[in-house]
Amino acid sequence: MMPRSFAASAFRHAALLSIATFALLPFAVMVSTSIKPANEIFSDTVRWWPQKLAMIENYSEAFSAAPLMLYLVNGVVVTAAIFFLQVLVALPAAYALAKLRFFGRHVAFGFVLFCLLIPYQAIAVPLFILLYYVGLLDSYSALVLPFTISVFGIFLMRQFFMGVPDDLVDAARMDGMSELSIVWRVMLPAAVPALTAFGVFSVVAHWNDYFWPLVAVSSDSYFTPPLGIMAFRNAEAGNDFGPLMAAATIIVAPLLALFLLAQRRFIEGIAFTGIK
Amino acid sequence: MSLSASQNRAGLALIAPASVLALLFLIAPLSSIFVLAFTDYQLGDRSLSFVGLKNFEALADDPTFWKSLTNTLIYSAVVVPGSMLLGLVSALLIDAGTSLRSFYRTAFFLPVMASLLAMAVVWEFMLHPSFGIVNATMKALGFAPHNWLKDGGIALYVLAVIGIWQSFGFNMVLFMAGLSAIPRDLYDAAEMDGTPNAWARFKLITWPLLAPVTVFVAVTSVIRSFQVFDTVHALTQGGPNKATEVLLYTIYAEGFEFFRSGHAAAITIVFIMLVVGVSLLRFVSLKKNGASA
Amino acid sequence: MAGVNIRSVAKTFGETHVLKGVDLDIRDGEFISLVGPSGCGKSTLLRIIAGLEQQSSGNILLDGTAVDRMRPRDRDLAMVFQSYALYPHLTVAENIAVPLIMRRLNATERSVVGGLLPSGRGKRKEIAAEVERVCEALSISMLKDRKPAALSGGQRQRVALARAMVRKPSAFLMDEPLSNLDAKMRVQARGEIAALHRQLGSTFIYVTHDQAEAMTMSDRIAVMMGGEILQIDTPDQVYQMPQDLRVAEFIGSPKINVLQAAMSENGALAFTSADTDSNRVHAAFRPEAARLAGEAEAALGGTIHHIENLGADLFVQVMTAGGDLVIVRCDPSGIRPAIGDKVGIHVDETRLHVFGADNRRIAGAFRLEGGR
Ligand SMILES: Nc1ncnc2c1ncn2[C@@H]1O[C@H](COP(=O)(O)OP(=O)(O)OP(=O)(O)O)[C@@H](O)[C@H]1O
Ligand SMILES: [Mg+2]
Numbered sequence: 001m002m003p004r005s006f007a008a009s010a011f012r013h014a015a016l017l018s019i020a021t022f023a024l025l026p027f028a029v030m031v032s033t034s035i036k037p038a039n040e041i042f043s044d045t046v047r048w049w050p051q052k053l054a055m056i057e058n059y060s061e062a063f064s065a066a067p068l069m070l071y072l073v074n075g076v077v078v079t080a081a082i083f084f085l086q087v088l089v090a091l092p093a094a095y096a097l098a099k100l101r102f103f104g105r106h107v108a109f110g111f112v113l114f115c116l117l118i119p120y121q122a123i124a125v126p127l128f129i130l131l132y133y134v135g136l137l138d139s140y141s142a143l144v145l146p147f148t149i150s151v152f153g154i155f156l157m158r159q160f161f162m163g164v165p166d167d168l169v170d171a172a173r174m175d176g177m178s179e180l181s182i183v184w185r186v187m188l189p190a191a192v193p194a195l196t197a198f199g200v201f202s203v204v205a206h207w208n209d210y211f212w213p214l215v216a217v218s219s220d221s222y223f224t225p226p227l228g229i230m231a232f233r234n235a236e237a238g239n240d241f242g243p244l245m246a247a248a249t250i251i252v253a254p255l256l257a258l259f260l261l262a263q264r265r266f267i268e269g270i271a272f273t274g275i276k
Numbered sequence: 277m278s279l280s281a282s283q284n285r286a287g288l289a290l291i292a293p294a295s296v297l298a299l300l301f302l303i304a305p306l307s308s309i310f311v312l313a314f315t316d317y318q319l320g321d322r323s324l325s326f327v328g329l330k331n332f333e334a335l336a337d338d339p340t341f342w343k344s345l346t347n348t349l350i351y352s353a354v355v356v357p358g359s360m361l362l363g364l365v366s367a368l369l370i371d372a373g374t375s376l377r378s379f380y381r382t383a384f385f386l387p388v389m390a391s392l393l394a395m396a397v398v399w400e401f402m403l404h405p406s407f408g409i410v411n412a413t414m415k416a417l418g419f420a421p422h423n424w425l426k427d428g429g430i431a432l433y434v435l436a437v438i439g440i441w442q443s444f445g446f447n448m449v450l451f452m453a454g455l456s457a458i459p460r461d462l463y464d465a466a467e468m469d470g471t472p473n474a475w476a477r478f479k480l481i482t483w484p485l486l487a488p489v490t491v492f493v494a495v496t497s498v499i500r501s502f503q504v505f506d507t508v509h510a511l512t513q514g515g516p517n518k519a520t521e522v523l524l525y526t527i528y529a530e531g532f533e534f535f536r537s538g539h540a541a542a543i544t545i546v547f548i549m550l551v552v553g554v555s556l557l558r559f560v561s562l563k564k565n566g567a568s569a
Numbered sequence: 570m571a572g573v574n575i576r577s578v579a580k581t582f583g584e585t586h587v588l589k590g591v592d593l594d595i596r597d598g599e600f601i602s603l604v605g606p607s608g609c610g611k612s613t614l615l616r617i618i619a620g621l622e623q624q625s626s627g628n629i630l631l632d633g634t635a636v637d638r639m640r641p642r643d644r645d646l647a648m649v650f651q652s653y654a655l656y657p658h659l660t661v662a663e664n665i666a667v668p669l670i671m672r673r674l675n676a677t678e679r680s681v682v683g684g685l686l687p688s689g690r691g692k693r694k695e696i697a698a699e700v701e702r703v704c705e706a707l708s709i710s711m712l713k714d715r716k717p718a719a720l721s722g723g724q725r726q727r728v729a730l731a732r733a734m735v736r737k738p739s740a741f742l743m744d745e746p747l748s749n750l751d752a753k754m755r756v757q758a759r760g761e762i763a764a765l766h767r768q769l770g771s772t773f774i775y776v777t778h779d780q781a782e783a784m785t786m787s788d789r790i791a792v793m794m795g796g797e798i799l800q801i802d803t804p805d806q807v808y809q810m811p812q813d814l815r816v817a818e819f820i821g822s823p824k825i826n827v828l829q830a831a832m833s834e835n836g837a838l839a840f841t842s843a844d845t846d847s848n849r850v851h852a853a854f855r856p857e858a859a860r861l862a863g864e865a866e867a868a869l870g871g872t873i874h875h876i877e878n879l880g881a882d883l884f885v886q887v888m889t890a891g892g893d894l895v896i897v898r899c900d901p902s903g904i905r906p907a908i909g910d911k912v913g914i915h916v917d918e919t920r921l922h923v924f925g926a927d928n929r930r931i932a933g934a935f936r937l938e939g940g941r
Contacts, residue, residue, distance in 0.1 A: 012373050019366055020383045022441065027386060029409055030398045042407050093294035101280065102287025108295070115302055117555045119503055121524055122548050125531040125540050126305035126312065129319060149297035179286040208391045210506045211524070215532050226393035230510060233397050241401055248394040259389045263382050266389070270446065271453040464621050465654035469732070470642040470671040476679070480667070484658045 030252070034058055034245035041241050054242060059250070061243040066235065068250050070221065071228030075254075078143045078224055079206045083199055085148040091191075094157035095183045099169055109158070115151040121211055128215055142216040143224065147206065153198055160194035161187060193272075200269035207255055225251040309548075312541035319535035331542035341543060343518045344526040347432055348550075351522060352501040354436040355443070359497055360490075362440060363447025368482070370448075371455050372474075381452070384445040392442055396510040399438050400425065425511050428519035435507050435520055443500060447493050454489030458482065495558040499551050523547050571632040571645075571739035571772060572597040573618060578627030580613055580796075587613050589796040590627065597632075600766045600773040602783035605793035606819065611776040614793070615742050618774065620644050631739070642671075647733035648742040651749065653725045655717040661728050662700050662713040668736045669696045703735045723754045730765070740772035747782065759785055780820050784808070792816045814924040817853050823884055825922075826895045827853045828869075832923065832935075839938045840869055840891070850931065851924040856884060856898040858920035861906060867913030868937040869895065873906055887914060 028048065033041055037054035040047065062068060096102065097109050127146050131137045136145070164187065172186045188195070210226040217223065220231055232247045259266050313331055317324040335341045370380050387395065402408050403424040411421035424434045462481050471477045505524040508514060514521040514529070523543065531540030573595040580588040587610045595601050603611045616622040618629055620641035628635050636644050647668070655664050670679060673696065678689035704710040707727045717725055726746060733741055746762075747755045763786045766773050777783055783790045784804045791801045792813075799813045811817035817825045830838045830852040838852055864870050871889035883899040885906055897914055899906070906912060916937060923931045 009373060009375075012369050013376070016366070016369050016376070016380050019362065019369075020380060023384050023387055023445065025409075026395055026398045026402060026441070027390070029402050030395075033401065089294050089297060092290035096287040096290035100283050100287035100290070102284040102291075105287060108291055111298070115298070117552050118302075118306065118548065119499070119551060121503060121505070121527070122544050122551070123302070123305035123309060125527070125537055125544060126308040127301065128532065129308075129537065130300075130305065132319065146301045149294060149301050151298070151302070154294060179290060183290070204389060208393070210391075210393045210509070211528070214509070215528070226391050226506075229391070229394045229397055233510075244397065245401065248397050251394045252390045255389055255391070256386065259386070260382070263378070263385070267381065267385060267449055270385075270388070271449050459652065459654065461650050461652045461654035462656060464616075464619075465648070465650060465656075465732075466667075466671075467621060467641045468619060468646070468648045469668040470736075472642065472671065472676075476671065476676075481656065 030245050030248055033241055034249045036242055038240070038242055058242040058246040061240075062232075062246040062250060065243060066228065066232045066247065067220070068228060068232075068247060071223050071225050071251070072254065074223060074228075075207055075225045078140065079203050081140070081144045082147045082206050083202045085144065086150040086153050086202060087195070087198075089148055090150055090153035090157055091188065092180065092183050094154045094161055095179075095187050097154070097158045098161035098164075099166070100179070112151045112155050112158075116155060120146070124212065124215055131216065138217045138219055138222060140222065143213060143222065146212070150202065153202070156198050157191060157194060160191055164190050196265060197269035197272040200266050204255065204266075204270075309541050309544050312538050313545050315538045317537045319537055324538075327538070331538050334539065335542050335546075340518060340521060340526065344521045344523050344543075345546070347518075347520060348502060348504070348522045351432060351436050351439065351504055352498055354433060355439040355501045355504075356494065356497045358436070358440040359444040359447050360493055362444040363493070364451050364490075366444065366448040367451035367455055368478075371452065381448075384448050386445070387442045388445045392506045393510055395442070396438065396507045399507075400511050403434065426516055428516045431512055431516065432520050435504070435511065438507050439501060439504060443497065447497065450489060450493050450496075451486070454486050455482070458485050491558060495554055498554045502547070502550055502554075523550075572599075573740060573772060573774065574628075574630035574633075575614070575618070576628040576630065578614070578617060578624045578629065580610070580617065580622070581625050587796055588617075588624070591793075591796075591798055593791055593798060593801065595772060595774065598770050598772055600763070600775065600786060600788045602775045602777060602787040602790045603793055604777055604780055604783040604790055604819070607778055609793045610796045611778070611793055612744050615648075615744050615774065615776050619646055619648050619742050645739045646742055647736060647738035647740075649726075649729045649733050649744070649746040651745040653717075653729040653746075653749075655725060655728055655732075657717050660714050660716055661709065661720070662697075662704070664717070664728060665700045665703060665731045665735050666696050668732060669699060672736070699735060700731075703731045706734075707731050722750050723758065726750060726758060730762075734765075734769070738771070740774065742774050742776075744776045745778070746775075748777075748779070755782075762786060780822070784820070790820075792819060794819070810930075811922060812930045814851055814853065814928040814930075817922055817924070821855055823856055823896050825853050825855050826859070826893075827851050828889075828891075828893055828895070830923075832931075835936075836933055837936050837938050838921075838923070840889075849926065851928075852935075853922040853924065854916050854920060856896045858917045859895070859897045860915050861885065861887075861897055861899060862913040862915040864911050864913045867915045869914040869916065870912065871895065871914070873908050873910045873912060876906070876908060885912075887912060 032048050032050075035053055035058065036047075036050040037052050037057070040050050040052070040054075093108075097105060097112070128137070131142050131145075136142050168186060168190070169182060172182045177185065207224075208226060209224070210230075213222075213224045213227050217227070220228075223231060229248055229251050233244055314326055314328060315324045316327045316330070366380070366384055370377055403410050405411060405421065405423040405426070408424075410424065414421050422430065425431050458481065462485075463477060466477045466480055471480060503524055504522050505528065508520050508522055508525045509528070512520040514525050524547070527540050527543050527547065530536050530543065573593075575591055575593040575595075577590045577592055578588055579586070579590050591610075591614060593601075603614060605611055613622060617624045620636070620639060624637070628637055630636070631644060631646075656667065659667070670693075673692055674689060678686055678692065700713075701710070704713055707730060709724065709727050709731060712720060712724055712728070717728065720728065726749070729746065743762075747758050750758060759782060762773075762775075766786075775783075775786065784807075787804060789801060789803055790807050792799045792807060792815075794815050800807060800811065800816045802810070802812075807816065807820055811820065814827065818827065828840050828851070830850050831841050832838050832848040832850045838850070840852065869889060871887040873885055874888040874894065875886040877884040877886070878901065881901070883901045883905075885897045885899055887895045887897060889895055895914060918935060918937055921935050921937070923933075923935055925931050
């Protein structure tokens with residue numbers, strides 16, 4: 001195409017920069033407030049960089065007022081456990097649906113397609129009752145167990161496995177592998193791109209999930225990061241904005257740092273799981 | 277053992293763990309929603325009795341439910357076009373040049389990644405009536421400040437803006453994936469064919485070829501917007517005066533604050549029907565596209 | 570109708586110099602081919618003529634006027650793309666109509682309501698009639714309501730051609746329009762495009778890396794290599810009088826034989842690879858300029874290495890003592906040589922091409938002297 005004129009290029013940047021301002025403004029406010037002393041937060045003049053840096057005060061206040069580290073660790077434990085179990089359950093099922101002919105496979109796949117349509121929030125009430133009766137509410141199990149079955153994971157991996165050549169599977173059978181070892185020793189290595197995409201999807205969803213943890217746990221030793229920040233805000237009566245923004249920064253930072261480090265992977269992963 | 281029999285056994289064995297878990301955590305809960313909705317069950321009750329359509333009748337007479345349903349639809353009607361348009365415009369503008377592409381892409385995608393809850397707390401601070409940056413800006417520009425989250429007339433729209441902020445980057449990524457699948461040659465051909473301007477090329481090529489992606493983005497956006505909950509729970513609690521009461525929040529309040537499980541199940545069924553209905557629309561539109569291609 | 574003049578056009582992409590000052594004058598109504606190996610800049614040059622790409626320096630003149638600042642739309646050229654670039658969501662008839670709709674209808678007439686305006690309706694009728702005429706000319710009328718996905722490669726190629734023709738442009742630009750067809754279709758399509766050129770009488774600029782296409786269709790051939798035009802001539806001249814060793818090597822199949830030789834002042838040549846004081850040159854001759862002879866009678870000799878029997882021709886590969894592979898064409902009805910035979914090669918001195926160390930042709934008459 002023709003080289004864009006200066007005006008067109010300037011327009012492009014002007015428009016994109018104003019959208020970027022909209023997208024980034026909350027992050028800028030968050031970080032800037034998290035390093036301001038209270039008197040500057042409540043002053044009338046908008047200043048992005050504080051006259052007197054209160055970073056240390058705010059962040060140490062945030063860490064001492066609430067067990068932020070515990071929330072972060074909970075978040076890591078819960079998302080990791082969920083993803084690990086999802087893969088453990090979904091991969092064999094996806095392989096069976098993609099490559100094996102067995103009685104009921106069409107029904108099983110139809111069921112997967114149907115369940116894809118149902119948001120988990122819709123079954124939260126009975127799930128809650130179930131966990132209530134088995135006495136698992138307010139535990140790590142309550143946070144993890146309901147998500148061990150991911151129909152989306154099964155669907156995504158099944159679609160990917162459909163593209164793996166049958167010859168590869170047959171060659172593995174000739175080498176004497178069992179179907180289960182084919183899953184882990186042949187399909188898993190072949191599926192790394194799809195698995196990365198699913199991992200991004202799963203981790204982002206469960207790290208940021210608020211609805212289910214809110215329902216499932218009540219003692220703050222099980223709080224995940226989103227619950228933690230809410231508890232922090234409610235406890236601080238919402239007016240100590242410096243430490244509050246510091247806490248928000250701490251909660252948001254791990255995933256964003258991961259994203260910035262591997263943003264290509266993340267964006268491709270999301271596009272991949274999105275388009276399916 | 278014959279080959280097919282052994283495949284049969286292996287297949288069943290491999291889907292067994294998934295099937296058990298699905299039964300426990302998907303099928304059983306989903307079916308019980310449809311049972312609960314016809315009972316008077318409340319959490320903790322030792323027994324339950326069937327009450328027929330009473331829960332639904334109560335729903336029909338419940339102004340909160342209607343308010344909640346209307347609010348959800350209004351929220352959706354703002355967020356879906358807003359986040360789609362902003363996502364599409366972002367994708368087109370990024371695609372139109374070569375400089376700073378990954379900066380913009382990353383910047384627009386940050387809100388998708390960040391925990392909405394933490395960012396809701398930040399938005400609350402930005403919207404603070406006395407020292408939030410939004411009102412400071414309004415005053416500087418000579419407009420009247422507002423109490424954004426406490427004003428029943430605008431609170432829902434404020435939440436919608438946060439919803440757009442959070443989701444347009446996601447739509448942008450999907451649109452960019454769609455754009456990259458359109459062959460460059462077509463734009464050259466259009467240029468040779470005398471399309472007078474970029475808008476004519478957009479109408480001739482981009483818009484029609486992007487149609488399947490657009491339908492997909494629309495359906496995804498509608499479903500996601502029906503699931504709005506985090507910002508409502510964190511910022512307005514459905515208020516003021518039910519101005520921001522939305523379906524998922526009502527379900528939450530009924531099911532987990534008042535423990536009226538039967539009532540919550542009835543609303544859930546409405547919620548499920550909305551979501552499934554929109555998804556089915558997509559299949560219909562795919563069929564239609566498939567037939568004419 | 571228009572002549573095209575290309576004046577020292579250069580193009581760089583960042584650090585790479587893709588075109589290094591190309592000069593080319595194309596007469597009105599001429600069929601000219603740009604040939605050259607992959608990556609030599611043919612497509613880039615064509616896209617610069619079209620206005621799809623901006624040259625780094627130099628000028629393009631259409632009918633004597635500089636069009637460097639002009640958009641593709643205003644240059645009145647049509648292009649056929651290698652991928653055909655048909656709009657996948659439009660039918661064949663709609664595809665062909667696009668260039669007319671874009672030029673004749675204004676924005677309101679093009680819009681949805683446009684069909685209701687009387688002016689728009691009249692123009693659309695006219696356009697439909699013209700599309701019909703072009704479809705008939707290329708015998709694709711029965712495909713009019715199909716989408717491109719439902720067409721074969723050859724049919725798509727015709728639709729692309731129809732879309733270019735419908736507007737009666739002053740010149741056609743074609744970028745390897747036949748490279749996606751199978752060998753048989755390609756031969757047929759060659760004939761059709763050549764016939765179309767005679768019938769329309771417009772200027773055709775045709776890019777290909779297939780020398781057979783260039784040889785069979787063009788009035789003149791421009792041989793490009795490494796971003797430069799090495800020679801512009803009629804197919805016969807390019808074949809028989811290559812001005813550059815690289816042209817000689819690129820045109821002709823099987824490839825021309827090139828041997829190292831030493832040239833003395835009086836034009837006497839001796840094949841040798843040894844270092845001598847005399848002037849070292851490349852001596853080249855085509856397979857049909859040589860014949861097999863008795864071992865002792867010729868300036869060159871060797872052992873038959875392989876024989877390719879193509880039915881009409883027999884190409885004999887001879888390994889010389891110096892380790893060069895020389896190809897000689899033989900008449901299959903004559904005496905059949907056998908692999909392993911020791912033979913001499915007699916080269917027709919009048920059809921010998923000599924190129925200097927700079928690859929440029931050295932003119933003159935040459936005499937071969939006894940070899941090795
Ligand atoms: N947009 C671009 N950016 C950088 N380099 C480019 C660009 N377009 C072309 N080139 C380079 O310019 C050179 C010439 O490209 P061009 O497409 O003109 O070759 P060609 O002669 O048409 O080859 P082919 O026969 O393979 O089509 C190539 O080395 C190519 O890599
Ligand atoms: Mg090319």
